[in-house]
Amino acid sequence: MTFSPPLIALANYLAGEFDNKSQALSQPAWYVHLRLWIRPVPIFREDSITLFAEQANVINLDLPYRPRILRLRQRETIEVEFYMFEDLATAQGAGQNKDLISQITPDKIKFLPDCTLRVATQELVLGKYSFETTPITEKPCSVTYQGITFQVFLGFKANADELLTYDKGIDPKTGKGTWGALMGAYQFNKRQDFSEELNEENRNS
Template identity: 55%
Template sequence: MPQSHGPDKIGYSPELLALARYLAGEFENREQAISEPVWYVHLRLWHRPVPLFLDDSLLLFAEQASLVNLDQPYRQRIIGLRQSESLQIQYYRLKEPAAFQGAGTAPECLQRLTPDQIELLPGCTLNVTWQHLQPSSYRFQAFLTAEARCCFPYQGELRYVSLGFEASPDDFLSYDKGIDPATGKALWGAIMGPFRFIKRQDFSQELPI
């Protein structure tokens, strides 16, 4: 893995700050949905900075919606960017996701989010690597380790997911898939390859840095 250049004056490495800026925004996979409508739903995805710090993490609220049901966003979750010896992504679940539905377009709702309303998801930690595109530009890859089992409770059952993404200054590729725990087969998500999102709005100015 590439070595970090060391933390900046507020404790975050240049790589962590770059990744946070790349992720913070509103994204859409319009071009992919038009060219391959059988396999890819037209989605909008939000990553909104959250004004909370857990240890030394930067947090993002994430949710997404189909373009035909923009008023019904789903998959509300919290993404934590953290760095100790390496750069990692840690996922958290919202104990009451419905209370924050729509916060992707109404970030003022996130002002009432408190640490006791989110719960760490064991096994849902991604290791991050990167390549330099230019001296201050990167392409990041974040994936679970082979032995990781990422799961979360939903309607009284455990749901298993395979998580992963790539991020650059202009795009975001999501490899997230729902997994059948009995067969190990993908049930939904990036079954035929990643969802390719293009950033439409930049929310990096909302990061608490």
């Protein structure tokens, strides 16, 4: 399928290894020093560009957490659908191990119906864009794992130079944040570019 230039640009901006070192050093009381991996996944190729994401504290890079799937789709606007893994352990470490990416298949993940984001696109100069998300529904994004249901706010801004993430856990009783971007966005810079893996997928499809 032929994708729009903005959708391709968004996928290229997101595909990479990121960290928030500068932010963590300047505001250590509020921001953990994280490493974030976002890699292309060869599924849903017929109508989407799909990415795997997970993160880790830099002092525990061998213990990544929050593995998830982002499916970028072109509708009236760009939308990002979120999926979680039926068994989180099957995907743990795929951000650092490209071989594990090829083992991710649609039967191992499940769609999170209230966790889709709508993406607003601003063209800055020819071929360069800025993206900002908003939830597509007012219903809280809910994730159930091992019989426990969690509420999560998802959101990000992205351009060619920076990725800002607003993900945070929400206490369903109080509506207050419990973890994540409680004091504002995590400010990530790309340290390694994985966008070439998108091109590899196109050559192999």
